[in-house]
Amino acid sequence: MTARLTMSARLARVAVVAMTTVGSLLPLGAGVAHAAPEPGIALPPGVVKLNDGEPCPPFTLCLYRDYNNRGPAYGIGEGYNVDLRDLPMPGGVHGSTAANEVSSWVNNTRGLATLVDLEGERLRPLFPGRSLQEPAETNDTVDIVHWMR
Template identity: 65%
Template sequence: MPSLSTALARALIVTAAAAALAGVTALPAAPPAVAAQLPPGVIQLGDGEPCPPGTLCLYRDYGFSGPAYGIGAGYVVDLHWLPMYGSGGPTAADNVSSWANRTAGVALLVDEQGGRPRPLFPGQHLEEPLPLNDTVDRVVW
């Protein structure tokens, strides 16, 4: 019988292959067991912890509070891979209300449901306006 990690790896390969055949380029949502390993360039922050220098930070709640993560400059991150329970589901995708960009680069906040990518400039802090709250699925640079 294959181990759990082997079974999960096989499931991800099959899912990725099926998506490629269908012409879909988005990564599949992470299974809970895999999501415990954060993507490269991502750190978990404490509730309300200030954003470290050289980092793009995302917070579940307004006021830069609640569960949070930091993304190093230049790392493209699918927020489906960051565990964060909220009204949008079990991941940070569609669950982020506050952002702080303490990097020297422009981060693009991407909504995969057809919204236009929005830039977050170096030094900029953002509390999502209600129409755009909880819509970001991916960060690109």
């Protein structure tokens, strides 16, 4: 019985390592159907457009215009620093880009993302595996996503 449990534990660890390795080798959004970017708009490297309210894929930092992970959304691959002023955001209150328009975040990566507010000169960490519904005082303030290394 002990030998069988030990073998099962080893197989489980091998499966986890294999899945982690394969996941890190796949390009952002591989195997997932995402929304097409607007015609004529090139997204920054490492960014995919998500369908409105689409769940955040693995190995991705997701941002949503509205609370509760709703509305227009984007996924950012771990390690890609992104200026949100480069992402179109339809229906925004503060402008036509994602800068100062994001209310929900999901960090499904293994990295520490920093949410940067240029106007308020604030930096806020978003740790791996965490989600954030912006509190009123910081809602719609993020301009840049920067990764800590």
